Amino acid sequence: MRLNILNSGYTFGTKVLFAFIHLVSRQPLPDAARLVFYRPDFYGAPMGAFTHLVMRGPSAWSVGDRELMAAFVSKMNACAFCIGAHTATAAMAYQDEAKYCKKGNYCFVWKALPNSLAISVYFCGVNPVKRLNSLMK
Amino acid sequence: MVIEDKKRTAHRAVVTRVLEGDGRASRAARRSAFENAGLGEPLRTLIDKIARQPTRVTDEDIAAVLASGESEDQIFELVVCAAIGAATRQYESALHALEEALIGTKGSEHASEHPQ
Secondary structure (H helix, E strand, O other), X not given: OOOOHHHHOOOHHHHHHHHHHHHHHOOOOOHHHHHHHOOOOOOHHHHHXXXXXXXXXXXXXXXXXXXXXXXHHHHHOOOHHHHHHHHHHHHHHHHHHHHOHXXXXXXXXXXXXXXXXXXXXXXXXXXXXXXXXXXXX | OOHHHHHHHHHHHHHHXXXXXXXXXXXXXXXXXXXXXXXXXXXXXXXXXXXXXXXXXXXXXXXXXXXXXXXXXXXXXXXXXXXXXHHHHHHHHHHHHHHHHHHHHOOOOOOOOOXX
């Protein structure tokens, strides 16, 4: 991290969120997330809306397919963190699609997953579909 | 609105926001960073790396731009603009390639009904 504002220039609410994520994941928040949460009206919010539409919105491609494409693009971009995040998310999405989507049950979770929650999947390894299903059992 | 149009609209909203909306860097500087053109040193080196080889960015690149008088918020904005500019060029050339491929398959008996 080379800009100090991306270490400490956040609102109180965002700092609380970071602390919570840190508590759950026991890892410092990745730079990609720090960028998204800094002055979100400039970049994070409009980019999040676009990303959500592309990655979770209606499409002929499944969420797993799209995450796999994102992993490939990350490979082209030589971004180790992005490769890991999108690969893990693709793997989770494919498992969940295979397990649940055929039954028509909880696919909506993936499709409706807001970007901030997607970030928690990427950064904390928390899979809300699994969590939801275990809660509902 | 069909989903493809929604995606284009959402993408345009990102570009319009970073280039035309309020910011600490001037609109002209944000536009130059987006286009990776017309910038003086040391900003030119940083922005060109962001656009073309972002893994090569060094602490020294950032330090040089800070020393030249840009604030951290201005650097944040210009780096975002440079990245979105590079991504937009890739996105548009991919859409263009897709369009050409679809035109190429039209009339072919092997053309897919759902070319994706």
